[in-house]
Amino acid sequence: MDFTLIVVLVIVLALIFDFTNGFHDTANAMATPIATGAMRPKVAVTVAAILNLVGAFLSTEVARTVSSGIIREGQDGIQITPAFIFAGLIGAIVWNLITWLLGLPSSSSHALFGGLIGAAIVGIGIHSVDFNEVVNKVILPAIIAPLIAGLVAYAATKLAYAITRRELGKPDGRGGFRYAQIFSSSLVALSHGTNDAQKTMGVITLTLIAAGLQPAGSGPELWVVVACALAIAIGTYTGGWRIISTLGKGLTEVKPAQGFAAETSTAAAILASSHLGFALSTTQVASGSVIGSGLGRRGSKVRWRTAGRIALGWVLTLPAAAIMGAITAAIAQFGIVGVVIDAVAGALVIAGIFLWSRRKSKPVTVGINEIDGAGRVVKIRKTPRKPPRKDRKKVAL
Incomplete structure (x- = not known):
């Protein structure tokens, strides 16, 4: 197999990963505005795709973290x-x-970072990974950003409910948040493009540097930025239709004021992190915001067991993906034969997973399920509405 062909295969595979990233994460931006009626499904998915495309052009700091930070390429x-x-x-x-x-x-x-770290350790050695960079730019942001987003969402929800407190015989005025969600959900889609598309840019740039086609320490070329922006935008648009089929059926009840608070805090956390070069999980930040906004509602309570299961899944992803990357890298050490075995085995596993998912009676929608699961961490006590004053007098009689 020609060396150039391997480079092309890596680039194609990275763009496929970018597509699946957009496919997965449409729900992060558009689940709540569609569920609350703020945006029509077709419009929401189209807007998300366009803003993911635009967001990918706004920064390259995260791409540099992936291409020259985590792996000590050229050092x-x-x-x-x-x-x-x-x-x-x-x-x-x-x-x-x-x-x-x-x-x-x-x-x-984190699956992407884990796979690369595992492959680098097996292929070159543990010294090839800059663990200070992994901790500072990946692990710590994964802990801190969802907490900050959750606290901001909690405070914003409390403030929103306090300002729009219902007075006797008057509407509460919270309906306006349904339209404000158009702005806040659009910000989430934009921020998703600034952070997630860049990870694939970083992988492709790392490949070009490794192949000697680009100097070490340089950022992504323009064609790499364009290709990754298009891949994540197309994935977002395609994934949206799968999400639409389950909206309203499984999504935890989210009020417009909550949705606005959660989306605004999510976007703010991701945009700030992208500027600093922190590689975040959009789903984790969005989930932290949903939990925080839920706690901001009156009568809320945390289901700690549910929260623990979600946290365990997040914690396991990086090491589990590293093990998978290490296994495939061990096979790749056999040269061309190893690369072919990895490609064939990977294709068979992917095809098998797809066929198995088609047999399920319920559609698989991880983006919705994860955000829904985050919403279920918070239990909202439902209080019965008091009857009007006249009716209460009749009841008393």
Whole structure:
């Protein structure tokens, strides 16, 4: 197999991963505005796709973190080959689809990082990974950003409910938040493009550097930015139609004021992190915001067992994907034969997962299930509405 052909295969596989990322994460931006009636499904999906495309052009800091931060490419003589990057991508995609099939909470971003780290450790050695960068730019943001987004969403929901408190005989005025969600959900879609599309840009840039086609430490070329922006936008548009089929059936009840608070805090956290080069999981940040906004409602209570299950799924993703990447990298060490085995095995697993998912009676929609699961962490006590004053007098009689 020609060396150039391996580079092309890695680029194609990275763009497929980018497509699946957009396919998965449409729900992060558009689940709540469609559920609350703020936007019509077709309009929401189209807007999300366009803003993902635009967002991908706004920054390249996260791409630099992936291409020259996590893996010490070009430092101290370390040289990762495109074959090992290919193996890492296969491992990440396989793990991503396994969790998709099982409905387990996971992060596409952490699956990607785990796959690359596992492949680099097996292919070159543990010294090839900059663990300080992994902790500072991946692990700590994964813990801190959802917490901050949740606290902001909690405070914003409390404020929104306090300002629009219902007075006797008058409407509460919260209906306006339904239209404000058009703005807030659009911000989430824009921020998703600024962070998630860049991860694929970083992988492709790392491949070009490893192949000697680009100098070490350089950022993504324009054609890489355009290709990744288009891939995530098309994935977002395609994934939206699958999401529409289940909206309103399984999504936790979210009030417009909650949705606006959650979406605004999610977008703010992701946009700030993208500017700083932090590689976040959009789903984790969105889930943290949904939980925070739920706690901001009166009479709310945390279901700790549910929260623990979600957190466990998130924690397992990085090491599990690293193991998958390590296995595929071990096979890739056999040269061309190993790369072919990885490609064939990966294709068979992906096809098997797809066929198995078609046999299920219920459609698999991880984006919805994860956000819905985050919403279910918070239990809202439903209080019966008091009858009007005249009716209460009749009851008393």
